Amino acid sequence: MTTTTNVTQKKKDRPNLNERIADLPLPIKVVLWILFALFLFALPLLNIPFITTPDSDFGGVLFTVSTYVLVALGLNIVVGYAGLLDLGYVGFYAVGAYTVGVLSSQHGSLPWLWCVPVAIAVAMVSGILLGAPTLRVRGDYLAIVTLGFGEIVRLTLVNSQWLGGAQGISNIPRPPGIELFEVPSIDWSTGVPVVDLGTTTTFLKFGISDFIPYYWLALVVIALVLVFDILVKNSRVGRAWEATREDEDAAELMGVPTFRFKLLAFALGAAIGGLSGALFAGKSGFINPQSFELLLSILFLAAVVVGGQGNRWGVILGAIVVSYFPERFREFADFRVLVFGLALMLLAIFRPQGLLPPRRTLRAKRADARQHVLEEGEAGA
Amino acid sequence: MPEPTNPEPVGAEPTTPTPASRPSTPATTPVDEVTEINPDVDIAPEDIGVPVVAEGERLLEVDTVTLRFGGVVALNEVSFHINKGEILGLIGPNGAGKTTCFNVMTGVYQPTSGVVRYLGKPLGKRHKFQITKLGIARTFQNIRLFANMTALENVLVGVDAHHTTGVVTAMFRLPKHRREEEQGRARAMELLEFMGLDGKADELARNLPYGDQRRLEIARALATSPQLLCLDEPAAGFNPAEKVKLMELIRTIRDQGYTVLLIEHDMKLVMGVTDRIVVLEFGRKIAEGSPAEIRDNPAVIAAYLGVDEEDAS
Amino acid sequence: TTGGTSNTPAASGGAAACGDYKIGMFGALTGPNANLGIYIQNGVNLALDDYNKKHPDCKVTLENYDSQGDPTQAPALAKKAIDDKKVVGIVGPAFSGESKAANPAFAEAGLVHITPSATNPALAENGWKTFFRVLGNDATQGPAAAKYIKDTVKATKVFVIDDASEYGKGLADIVRQDLGSTVVGNDTIQQKQTDFGASVTKVTASGADALFFGGYSPEAAPLIKQLRDAGWKGTFVVADGVKDQSFIDNAQAAAEGTVITCPCVPADVAPDFQAAYKAKFNEDPNTYSGEGYDSATILLDGIAAGKDRATMVDFVKAYDKPGVTKQLKFDAKGEVTDVKVFAYKVEGGKIVSVGEIK
Amino acid sequence: MLLEVKGLCVNYGRIEAIRDISFTVDQGEIVTLIGANGAGKTTTMKTISGLRPVRAGTVTFDGKDITDLPSYERPVLGISQSPEGRGCFVGMTVMENLEMGTYARPDRKSKAVKDDLERVFELFPRLKERVNQAAGSMSGGEQQMLAMGRALMAKPKLLLLDEPSMGLAPKLIQQIFDIVTEINSQGTTVLLVEQNAAQALKRSHRAYILETGEIVREGTGKELANDPSVKAAYLGGDV
Amino acid sequence: MQFLIDNFWALTITGLTLGAVYALVALGYTLVYGVLRLINFAHSEVFMYGTFAALWVVMFLGGKAGGGTGQVIFWIAMMFVAAMTMSGLIAVLLERFAYRPLRKRNAPPLIALISAIGASFVLAEIMGLREKIVAWVGLEDNLRAYVRNSRNAVGLPDIVAKEPVFTIGGYAVTNVDIFVIVGAITIMVILDQFVKRSRLGRGIRAVAQDPEAAALMGVNRDRVIQVTFLVGGVMAGAAAVFYLLRIGITRYDAGFLLGVKAFTAAVLGGIGNLRGALLGGFVLGLAENYGSAIVGTEWKDVVAFVLLIVILLFRPTGLLGESLGKARA
């Protein structure tokens, strides 16, 4: 069988940043990673001009961004890996937050830390309860079913006094802190960065109005979830999801129990959603149904798709775009949503594969490049 | 299950197609005592109570199977059997019910009446993936690869059929995960090599030429370690030279110890490679016998072969 | 938390410093709930104009914290306000939900906040030393509404509907309790709902001669419209959430005769304010404009008296002066002591005051 | 000259599937393209019917340059294709699929359509039996018949057949070639792509051999069928 | 429950009028889904623009209470013209700017959903900010009446007096009730016939199933898609008029919830299936009303979604099944 592929343009691509980093020796990579992590932790203290939000507290914004990142990672398992369209993801987020609320304040007084595993478990169970009957429903039908689920959760919160009704639940305890030392911040007001020993953050005090420690906590959780995500995706489980997404019937006939894997994706996604809800509840100390509107599900989905569904770094970027920019550009005031909508459209049109295209597209590119090299090699020989 | 204990080093014999050794009976996997959300439970042939049959015995039996779609009778009391180690041809005019037969054997459809027995036991209402694990694998008449996965990954999905790595195992990179991953890759590469695709392991399936796609389908099906391999028109779209190569390939597969059920319209190929042939027409079995018998069967000639000077050669 | 006394410019005394102060306006200024916030903001701006005219070289500026009424955005904005050391007091937060989210931080930082509009009674029960409210809460409005229904409307069968919101349900529950057995039916609708077919059937079937609705005007207008279309003839009683010209514009003829209770003072009670407002904004003061003006005035008086953030709390606590809406004096919980609830009626397409409910 | 392809180049991204090929099909001819897998036969067909954009070169049909004409306007000119892999409308019934064939016919409301339908049913009685079956549930071979029938319903001037015998039973393959010959004799020009090269060459007036995106040989059907090198490469020697 | 029995007819008729609106909007979802396999998220805004067009035209014509029969008919006719034109136009523009560029780039289906969501935000916000936008352009004085308080609800002048026509089971059915139900069904039947008889219907299905093969048959994909959007938009325009007559007010975000419901109705009936949309709309409207009567109005939406889930469990492709094709194994 002669396969023939002729490569015409002999343009030599310069390796992009990604590839160049991938080619670095391991110790350097590790050092780079550590530096990057340190930078992320220091970010709210650096007060970098232009990046720091002028109209809202940067630490608080960063925390919000990190909950979005967490949620996007969870939703990415469902949408990006398993290919299930979920328009009601906020439901799991709410379940997580309310589990904490109910156990720690409304009907109990457990400490926050104890509530978190319960919140994850409850969210996971709710994922299974929703998924078990409905995952057999095909494709886009699932979208409306999940959307319905999200609304059912919200309306139940509004209408059930046991869950606090519209007033919500207040006085949710904060995460436990150990106050060790003060971390100074950087002041740019004079034009040059100066260490500002006056404005400091206590490591680690989970207070009422300083959100930086919460952001740090969220960063740690994100790192853990990321590791989990990488390990699971690069295994039989990840392959099974991908195969199911590609061709469900064929996957089944190749021995993949597709339903169980879809349910698994749903449960894991729900668990991560619940975890972020628990974080949110611990940080705000007060939750009400208004924080779990349908619109949020849509924003979550936008984060995943705009970022590049299936690519964990992409969806992180997407989450940042969706949550950070509206805060950064508060000066658009009334036109914020309009600009945001336009931005979504433009992103969709100009980056149809997402900001960071999913791995499979990259893989295709790499395959092309290899072929290119191969052909050239042959021509040279 | 591929070489349960001592994995062969990958690429030991890089050039010549390594024979994809027929996997032995699924051994009981050493269990990592972990409670985990395990998406599946392995079902081995032992579970239906019959040990692996010996060479020449009945592997699968289609017993008076009838399948109706509304008014259409796609299969009408069809009975035949497949012996272990043989290549059985399934031929018949278009719409005779051949693909439908595959679908019944692999759990896509439930027969309206009749049973399919595998290793002596009825398949019953098993899920498709369970049947695959029992040892029946297939390819598709219209290619159905995982288009956006690489060739290697396509095969790995098949290999995974007998793995049990779940979330927890993968998350903590437990020994089971590592072992399965290593052995799986080795076996997948072996199969790719065997099918002559080792150079394309990292190509996306959708970018492969048609012929390679067809062979990748076979590799993927072999990866599930089947006892019975069902090929649905594997030579469609091949030119005569390619068909000859395919014929050799099918023979080699059989020689590895697999049993092969072949649907094909190319008579040279069918006559050249099969041990026995079953002929369907309008959902009914109209003949069964050796290639030579079938070639001269007047009913088959009338219904299917027609008189063709070239094919009659 | 951030310390940072050292960050405050050294000049805390002297004439130059006086001009550095700001007051914050915390509420929905954009988004779907912006109307109320803007009415308040207008009042605040008017107060600032007055002040700055009197103190031309010591101007106070307004810092806006646009929460869009969303509790999730509130904490970060509160932090922002707290970190801006020039902010000596806040008018707001405007809604009860965002108050719950933001007020703990204000309390911790000792930053005064006077709300001109958040009427949930529970807000005063949290022990926030910095919390003040210049209008009666729902616990005072609810009984007044019930009283009006009993004594003035003289209804014998009352149907009560709420919109499941914190405000609407809280209010409706008080009315239900006060009316006791005259309540012949209850229903709960959802915000943003537009079709009330089932509720209308319930009301007409109950034979009620009065209906109390706890909720806001976007739902009130189609509700009464659909009720009148179905031929219901009873009296429609609503509270301050519906006191809005848009209710009449939208419900049109169906709005006629609607009774509106409100702890807000009728515009004509303070003609000077009304005139000034009209001159600046080209319309009559709207719901809570006067309250916004009063809240800002208290803070500005404090600034004039040389108070800073730390000393402002005590200043407000001790405040006792007439404002445009009422005598401004607070009790220990931060509630204004001079609480009045007024009744209004829709007549000839206008909301007219029919006097205080006593 | 009904169809003229000149200097045609077609790419898939960076991959050049067809490089500078030129050929012609005259009115009333059967012309066959043969070549190995991936030689570019399907790509050529798709380009003629407008499904692939042209990188360089021209396609002229009936004296009109159609290189940049949108694909959906070509059936109106009289080009009809039975695509590789059949491309039936799986959710439509057999009848509806056949009706789709007449979508672009100017005389789609006339009686001629009825006659054509009868003729298709005559050629493929199986289709008549199954007029109301969903095309997607038909067997592979039945779908192939349907695709062919649908192309015939368009009553084209130029019929493009991409591997019409794929997946068909031997007896039917024979029939398909008979049909091709017959409709050709009734005036339809045919451009044929076939793996079944021996049969195809026998039936066609002229043929081109495509190799790795280039035309390497051309000649009359008989010439090529008897050429030893062609025989070895495409006709499959003895098994 | 007793309440439901006592007021059965009242609940039924109001449920049907609501269902009629759902059904007409659902058509737009179903049509677009049928051809593109895409949830046209911005269809709710197409509807919302229709309500405003209908409302503005009445304001422009000075419609008010107490007009004679002739006048009322004229006003309503103008409402239909305005709303259908506006919605049709918006739908076509939407297709042109939010979807077509994506198609050209072979974007994956979900990204189209995001583009649709973006477009939905943009359209809703433009309406919500019309006061400011008009002020920018400098037309605020001329258009004040139309753009005032753009974040608020706006009411339709009382042009039709709702009058009982006949009484059934104690409920006085009004002229508007009859008009809405009969009107919606009539429009549906016409559309159904149109799609079935015309080439458009076949073209839509062909494009949905295999765009390449459709092109080979001479189907102009872009044109078919455009016409589909147009038809869906025009239907939404009709729905907008019925909605206004029934509810009386609209708002820049009035589309959102209704859109969700209409999409639910489309799925309930079997997406891609026109009659399914009609049935789904009515079933949903009735279920909401009955549900509100039995378990309380606050659970209205919950009833709707639970019903959807239950129905999909038993009929995974909706009540009437989808009329989209599926390949076999």
Ligand SMILES: Nc1ncnc2c1ncn2[C@@H]1O[C@H](COP(=O)(O)OP(=O)(O)OP(=O)(O)O)[C@@H](O)[C@H]1O
């Ligand atoms: N789901 C279905 N609904 C209705 N009829 C069906 C369905 N599946 C198959 N059939 C019919 O059953 C008959 C057998 O089909 P099958 O696909 O088994 O044929 P085949 O022997 O594989 O033919 P080919 O050689 O053309 O692939 C055909 O006539 C087909 O139309």
Ligand SMILES: Nc1ncnc2c1ncn2[C@@H]1O[C@H](COP(=O)(O)OP(=O)(O)OP(=O)(O)O)[C@@H](O)[C@H]1O
């Ligand atoms: N969608 C595509 N993307 C990338 N490459 C493609 C695509 N389709 C075809 N090709 C490549 O273009 C070349 C020509 O393919 P084409 O399908 O035209 O061959 P063919 O002669 O019809 O082969 P076959 O006999 O297998 O049908 C092949 O190398 C093929 O891999």
Ligand SMILES: [Mg+2]
């Ligand atoms: Mg078949």
Ligand SMILES: [Mg+2]
């Ligand atoms: Mg081809």
